[in-house]
Amino acid sequence: MKWMICLHAIVRRELLRFLNQPSRLISALVRPLIWLLVFATGFRAALGVAIAPPYETYITYSVYVLPGLVGMVQLFNAMQSSLSMVYDREMGSMRMLLTSPLPRWYLITCKLLAGIAVSVLQVYAFLAVAWLCDDDAPLFGYVTVLPALIANGLMLGALGLLLSSLIRQLENFAGVMNFVVFPLFFLSTALYPLWKIREGSELLADICALNPFTHGVELVRFALYGQIAPVPTLVVLAVGGMLLILAIIGYSPSRGLIRRKGR
Amino acid sequence: MTLALEVTGLSYSFGAKRALSDVSFTVEAASFTALLGPNGAGKTTFFSLATRLFDSPAGAIRIFGRDIRHHPGEALARLGVVFQDPTLDLDLSVEQNLRYAAALHGLGRREAGRRIERELARFGLADRRHEKARRLNGGHRRRIEIARALMHEPPLLLLDEPTVGLDVPTRRQLVEMVHRLCREDGIAVLWTTHLIDELDGADDRVVLLSQGRVQSRGTIPEVLAAAGVSDLASLFTPLAALAS
Structure with a gap:
């Protein structure tokens, strides 16, 4: 019972913080919407997208890019959470969480689940706007995509948690954008299909195929059409689980990296 | 001893x-x-x-x-803890901050409510219960942090x-x-x-x-x-x- 009370409180706090900061929601939506409404329109003529699963007909570029932008929302939310955890750790409220008598691995997992809840909320807000702009998926896709969003949120949220345990200072966060976020996003199938990348470079296509974020995007893409993509599902869950274990080690008082930093 | x-x-x-x-x-x-x-x-x-x-x-x-x-x-x-750096969520109300701390120690809603009432009365801040922490001055924020540290007695x-x-x-x-x-x-x-x-x-x-x-x-x-x-x-x- 204590454990459920604690989980509920951590998720509730994260949601309240999110809802109390409308600017955070707006900035979370503006970025993908610019891609969807401006870039996708611009690229529509330049990039024809051939028929490939899960699509059963020719699609416009904006339809193709929608799951990638969902991934973008989740990726940036995870990085925002990570940033706030570094801030929290420096300012102390992360320390308060860690003084709970419940096991630390559980507290870190609760923090991850809270981040996933915010991430799912942001994605649905984005999908609602995209739906208004006619860049929509089948109606049932909005339901079937939920487990994919949770799995993808787990992987990206665990990455954010791990990064927050590794980053020494808030100032170092710019490096995360350059060395983590941009490569993850641009070296994936979020913006262009794998076969299109392969036309340009075999090497880049291979890197994209190995990128876990590619699998996250593909998981969402298939789920939006009510389909399960087995390989992406396994990759996302395995990488997510592994990152979560590393994050828990990162926050461990005896082996953790916080210890070496003396914070 | x-x-x-x-x-x-x-x-x-x-x-x-x-x-x-x-x-x-x-x-x-x-x-x-x-x-x-x-x-x-x-x-x-x-x-x-x-x-x-x-x-x-x-x-x-x-x-x-x-x-x-x-x-x-x-x-x-x-153990109750008050950290050197302020750790209140400024965008949450006093009550929400206290409830969060109580829940981290596994206190249910009713019991937490009872203790919030008691601690706010003790620190003379009962009338600030629904205000956002941001609106409190430094001294009052510190009192709330002490009240928060005492939630689990x-x-x-x-x-x-x-x-x-x-x-x-x-x-x-x-x-x-x-x-x-x-x-x-x-x-x-x-x-x-x-x-x-x-x-x-x-x-x-x-x-x-x-x-x-x-x-x-x-x-x-x-x-x-x-x-x-x-x-x-x-x-x-x-x-x-x-x-x-």
Whole structure:
């Protein structure tokens, strides 16, 4: 019972913080919407997208890019959470969480689940706007995509948690954008299909195929059409689980990296 | 005599830099103890170890007999903490902040509500319950943080330089409030500070920390007598000068 009370409180706090900061929601939506409404329109003529699963007909570029932008929302939310955890750790409220008598691995997992809840909320807000702009998926896709969003949120949220345990200072966060976020996003199938990348470079296509974020995007893409993509599902869950274990080690008082930093 | 806090042979290093060396002291139940030391003495490092942000392989910290490394859950359940940096969620209301802290200790909604009412009344902030923390002044925020630390009724309260940034009258009020917690509720308090004017009671105990080592400990008269000086300033000023 204590454990459920604690989980509920951590998720509730994260949601309240999110809802109390409308600017955070707006900035979370503006970025993908610019891609969807401006870039996708611009690229529509330049990039024809051939028929490939899960699509059963020719699609416009904006339809193709929608799951990638969902991934973008989740990726940036995870990085925002990570940033706030570094801030929290420096300012102390992360320390308060860690003084709970419940096991630390559980507290870190609760923090991850809270981040996933915010991430799912942001994605649905984005999908609602995209739906208004006619860049929509089948109606049932909005339901079937939920487990994919949770799995993808787990992987990206665990990455954010791990990064927050590794980053020494808030100032170092710019490096995360350059060395983590941009490569993850641009070296994936979020913006262009794998076969299109392969036309340009075999090497880049291979890197994209190995990128876990590619699998996250593909998981969402298939789920939006009510389909399960087995390989992406396994990759996302395995990488997510592994990152979560590393994050828990990162926050461990005896082996953790916080210890070496003396914070 | 029940020991609320027992620190034995505690050492800690950041790489080659020694932050704490063989630190040992005790805090008795229902007593006020000040961990006094200049900046850089190792107070915050001690605080991080005592709250298990990280732990040290050298030495032990026991809270009411529970070793914080081996029984962290039992030890932390008996510990209330007020950190040096403000840790309230400024965009949440006072009540939401307190409820969050209560839930981290597994307190259900009804019980948390009862305790929130009691603590806000104790600290004279019952009418601020629904206000956002951002609207409170520094002194009131600190009171809420102390109220929050008491939500799970811990018998030991640790406060890390809680008066930083507050004006003199507010500091005096906080010191008095915390002393009252010792007297009336039997809570043991460890108060870290570098401000000697926050100590005055003859019953207060002091642990003087400098360069990671305990220089002396005992009641204020005992510490003064051992050092052969007449006031704390004569003892503390050279240590602060050494640190700077």
